[in-house]
Amino acid sequence: MTDSALDIVATLARALDSAADASHTLGSVADTLRTGLGAERVVIWRRDPAGGGFVSFAAPPAADAEPAFVASLDLVRHEGTRVPLGDETGGSPLGLLQVIGGDMVQRPVLDIAANLLAPYLRAQQRSEAHAWAAVEHSRAVEEARRFTELIIDSLPVGLYVVDRDYRIQVWNRKRELGTQGLRRREVVGRPVFDVLTRQPREQLRAEFDRVFEAGELSQTDMEVETPEGLRVYRLSRIPMRLEGDEITHVITIGEDVSEWREVQAHILQSEKLAALGQLAAGVMHEINNPLATIGACVAAAEGRLREVSGPGEPAIREYLSIIDREVERCTSIMDGLLDFSRPKGKAKAPASLNRVVDETLGLLRHHKRFKAIALTRELDESLPDVVVNAEQIVQVLMALSINALDAMEGGGRLSVRTGRSRRRGDHVFVEVEDSGPGIGPDVRSKIFEPFFTTKAPGRGTGLGLSICYGIVEEHRGRIEVDNLPGRGAIFRVSLPVTP
Numbered sequence: 464m465t466d467s468a469l470d471i472v473a474t475l476a477r478a479l480d481s482a483a484d485a486s487h488t489l490g491s492v493a494d495t496l497r498t499g500l501g502a503e504r505v506v507i508w509r510r511d512p513a514g515g516g517f518v519s520f521a522a523p524p525a526a527d528a529e530p531a532f533v534a535s536l537d538l539v540r541h542e543g544t545r546v547p548l549g550d551e552t553g554g555s556p557l558g559l560l561q562v563i564g565g566d567m568v569q570r571p572v573l574d575i576a577a578n579l580l581a582p583y584l585r586a587q588q589r590s591e592a593h594a595w596a597a598v599e600h601s602r603a604v605e606e607a608r609r610f611t612e613l614i615i616d617s618l619p620v621g622l623y624v625v626d627r628d629y630r631i632q633v634w635n636r637k638r639e640l641g642t643q644g645l646r647r648r649e650v651v652g653r654p655v656f657d658v659l660t661r662q663p664r665e666q667l668r669a670e671f672d673r674v675f676e677a678g679e680l681s682q683t684d685m686e687v688e689t690p691e692g693l694r695v696y697r698l699s700r701i702p703m704r705l706e707g708d709e710i711t712h713v714i715t716i717g718e719d720v721s722e723w724r725e726v727q728a729h730i731l732q733s734e735k736l737a738a739l740g741q742l743a744a745g746v747m748h749e750i751n752n753p754l755a756t757i758g759a760c761v762a763a764a765e766g767r768l769r770e771v772s773g774p775g776e777p778a779i780r781e782y783l784s785i786i787d788r789e790v791e792r793c794t795s796i797m798d799g800l801l802d803f804s805r806p807k808g809k810a811k812a813p814a815s816l817n818r819v820v821d822e823t824l825g826l827l828r829h830h831k832r833f834k835a836i837a838l839t840r841e842l843d844e845s846l847p848d849v850v851v852n853a854e855q856i857v858q859v860l861m862a863l864s865i866n867a868l869d870a871m872e873g874g875g876r877l878s879v880r881t882g883r884s885r886r887r888g889d890h891v892f893v894e895v896e897d898s899g900p901g902i903g904p905d906v907r908s909k910i911f912e913p914f915f916t917t918k919a920p921g922r923g924t925g926l927g928l929s930i931c932y933g934i935v936e937e938h939r940g941r942i943e944v945d946n947l948p949g950r951g952a953i954f955r956v957s958l959p960v961t962p
Contacts, residue, residue, distance in 0.1 A: 468572050471499035475576055479583045485509075486520065488583075493522035496576060502543075502565030508536060509548075509558040509584055512591040517558065546573050549581030557584040621717035624703070625655045629671060632712065661687070674700045674713045684720070694721045722886075725943075750793070758790045811938075813848040814856075816881055816891055816958070822853075823860040824879065832868045841880035846891050849958045851938055856958075859931045859942075863895040863954045866928070870899030870952070889960050890940070896953040902946045910944065931956075 478491045489507050497505040506521040516534045525531055533539055536559050543563030547556040560577055615622060616636035624633035631654075634647045645658060655671075656664045662685075674681050681700040686693055697720045703712040761783050768776060768783075820842060827833050867877055875898035884890040902910065911932045935942045940958040947953065 467499065471495060471572050472575050472579075474499070475579055479579055485587050489520035490522065492576070492580065493520050496560075496562065496572075497522040497565075500562060500565040500572065502562050504543075504563040506539075506561040506563075507548075507558065507580070508533070508539060508561070510588060512595070544570070544573065546577045548577055548584055557581060557588065620719075622714065623650075623655075624712050624714050625671065626712050627675070629655050629668065631655055631658060638717075661685075670700060671713055674702050675710050678702045678710050694719055695724050696720065754790055754793055757786065758794075761787045761790065811850050811852045813850050814853045816846055816849055816856075816893055817842045817844065819851075819853050819856050820860065820879055820881060820893060823857050823864065826857070826861060827864050830865070830868065832872075835874045836868065836871055837876045839876060839878040839880075841878065843880075843882045843891075846881055846883065847960050849891060849960060851958060855934045855938075856956075859934050859956060860893065860895065862928065862931050863956075867895055867897035867899070867952075867954075870897050875899060875951075884957055887957065890957045891960060892955050892957045894953055894955045896951060898951045901950060902944065902952050911942075 474495045475492055478488055478495060481488060481491075483491070489509065493505040493507050496502065504521060504523065506519050506525075508517045508519050510516075511518050511532065516532055517536060517539075519525060519531050519533075536556060539545075539559060539561065543561055546560040546562075548558040548560055550556060558580070560573065560580065562573060615633065618635060618637060621638040622633065622635040623631055623638055626632055630652055631650050632652075634645075634650050639646055650658045656667060659667060662670075670681065670683070679702065683698050685696050685698055687696055688694075697718045699716045699718070701714040701716070702710045703714050705711045765780070765783055768780060820840075824838070824840070864877065864879075871877070877898075878896040879894070880896075881891065881893045884892050911928050932942055935956055935958075938958055940956060943955045943957070945953040945955065
């Protein structure tokens with residue numbers, strides 16, 4: 464082998480051993496062969512890293528009209544000398560060395576160059592395969608991470624995670640849209656005490672420490688004042704372990720349970736009233752029987768008084784009159800208790816809720832206390848009819864309105880409004896709002912119980928709201944109260960549009 468051939472081989476070996484990228488290395492090899500062999504052009508074809516074909520590295524660089532990519536080496540122009548470069552696992556070549564023109568006396572140099580290029584291309588292929596595998600793995604990991612983030616962000620509950628240093632590591636979308644409205648980029652990495660300021664720092668730290676130490680789920684309820692009113696959130700703190708048994712993080716989930724608490728209270732109230740109703744139905748007849756006997760004795764005694772006369776007759780007649788009135792009052796109470804425990808299934812028919820309200824207000828105008836208050840009437844004229852017993856609904860609205868008048872002894876404002884329920888689209892509602900002192904939290908849960916009243920003795924039996932509750936339940940509706948301490952109360956009756 465001539466010295467010039469040795470120089471070419473040495474130069475090729477140095478180029479292939481360099482740390483340059485494949486494009487630069489193969490371009491240098493092509494240029495070295497073209498110069499050393501005096502060729503017009505040298506092209507090296509190698510497998511495209513992206514797969515599916517071969518790319519070229521030429522000296523001099525290919526003209527725009529020449530292909531830089533072919534799907535198969537069979538499509539490369541058949542000109543000059545072609546030397547296959549090694550074999551892949553399936554027997555197909557790794558690439559092709561093509562020399563156009565020049566001194567073919569140096570053919571051994573091409574064979575040596577091919578033998579040098581083949582292991583280089585094979586190593587590059589393996590390296591690129593590993594690189595592509597790493598890229599695909601990274602992409603898969605990133606997609607899995609993004610998928611997990613989307614799941615966490617799609618949860619209908621607020622979620623955040625703190626580590627052992629009490630720093631926030633995860634803050635989901637619901638937390639961003641929560642009552643504090645803090646963006647993820649503003650809180651991740653910050654101490655949780657600097658972000659959540661509603662609880663005292665030491666109390667919040669103690670709650671996290673309990674979970675870190677005990678490794679058990681912890682649940683607490685928190686009341687939060689929001690622009691929409693008082694909301695109740697259930698905070699669940701869950702221990703998390705990355706590796707081993709040590710708790711490394713605490714997951715906190717905040718769920719708005721206001722509606723759930725309201726439903727639970729409604730169910731509890733229904734169960735309590737159902738039990739009272741059963742009790743009332745069970746003892747009603749036992750009480751009515753002695754009342755009827757007392758009434759009969761009073762009538763008999765009044766008849767006997769006609770046969771005798773004396774100085775004590777007026778007093779005896781007064782006593783008998785008092786007994787008769789009290790018997791009638793007891794009978795009225797028992798009838799009301801019967802209406803509460805087993806509301807009469809009276810006939811129902813489609814009716815306009817607004818018309819029922821107007822009829823109630825018409826009756827209420829004759830009440831002497833009605834003249835001392837201001838009336839606000841807000842009726843939604845687009846409401847559909849409801850299937851009700853109009854007489855019973857008038858009875859309910861009369862009871863609620865008279866209670867409102869009693870709460871505003873010194874005058875005030877009575878507001879009556881109708882509309883379609885936002886939470887239950889198949890329901891309409893009527894609200895009776897007063898501007899009285901409101902309902903104390905200690906009595907709010909008792910107002911629908913039989914015989915419970917806040918009125919002075921002799922001014923009420925405590926059955927009015929109980930009977931209203933029974934009537935509305937029999938109509939498959941709901942009666943609720945919203946308290947505005949110091950500003951009054953709102954009683955809301957919701958009724959289904961369809962029976």
